[in-house]
Amino acid sequence: MSDTKLRCALVYRLESTGGTTGGDSGTGDGIALTNLSNCTLLAKYDHASDYENSGGSNALYGDREKNYAEAVGMVVGNDPPAGVGEEGVLGGFKVVQSDMHQVIYGADSEGLCLAIVTGLKYPSRTAIAMLTELYTPYSEQFSLQAKSATTNSLTKKSKTLLSTTCKKYDDSSKVDKAAALNVKVEAVQAQMQDNIAAMLKNTEQAESLAERSNQLNEQANVFQKKSKDLRKQMRCKNIKMTIILVTLVVGVLVIILVPLIVRAKNAAKGGRMLRGFLEELGEA
Secondary structure, eight states: OOSSOEEEEEEEEEEETTSOOSOOTTTOOOSOSSSEEEEEEEEEEESSSSOOSOSSTTSTTTTOSSOHHHHHHHHHHHSOOOOOOSTTOOEEEEEEEOSSOEEEEEEOTTOEEEEEEEOTTSOHHHHHHHHHHHHHHHHHHHHHHHTTOOTTTTHHHHHHHHHHHHHHTSSHHHHOHHHHHHHHHHHHHHHHHHHHHHHHHHHHHHHHHHHHHHHHHHHHHHHHHHHHHHHHHHHHHHHHHHHHHHHHHHHHHHHHHHHHHHHHHHHHHHHHHHHHHHHHHHHO
């Protein structure tokens, strides 16, 4: 029950050995701790509505074969409020905790004791404020009856008052400014943690993008270098092909033109010889 839930509210009458409530005369110490003889349950209100059963794993007080009102009565009886001397004032507050819950209670000089059971994270200052607020109307309505009431006889009569007060203090952050501030601080902390997580995630993404960009730049540089090399290779191949084609053309022209030239020369030479021969014949 390590939570901020309000579980139940209870009212007891504390009686000393002599049959009277209150402390030793003139001591101002309130209820005598050494001679408390009886702790009578006057009223109870189970705000949580699921801890009425006795015993079992879901019981408010573990596996004890006692209902929660009797168990709280044992706590109060074993360690009653102390220092209750002023009349008409609830005091001597005590907080008793276990690994599952906490009991907060106090009493007045007449032995009227108010108690509540809450989760361990319910602020004790809020619980004491609730008991103090509840005491005034309760004592005004039931103080006379409480002195002689039998066990559990005021439960029905007290239900409206107890339930109203429990509902008001059910959410401690609504009635406790410090608790409300703490809730806001926790909300801000949670938001900051979310923001930091988002920022770290964005940073990781940015780093990943930067790394990816660097890789792309490197790949682009490699591609550019390869493209330049390829252009050089293609240029060299083009030059080689041009040279080869020119060579072939020249060779073909040589093969074709040389015989023609030779023939033309031979023909010219033969023509000159024929003209010379004819001239010689004409002279003869």
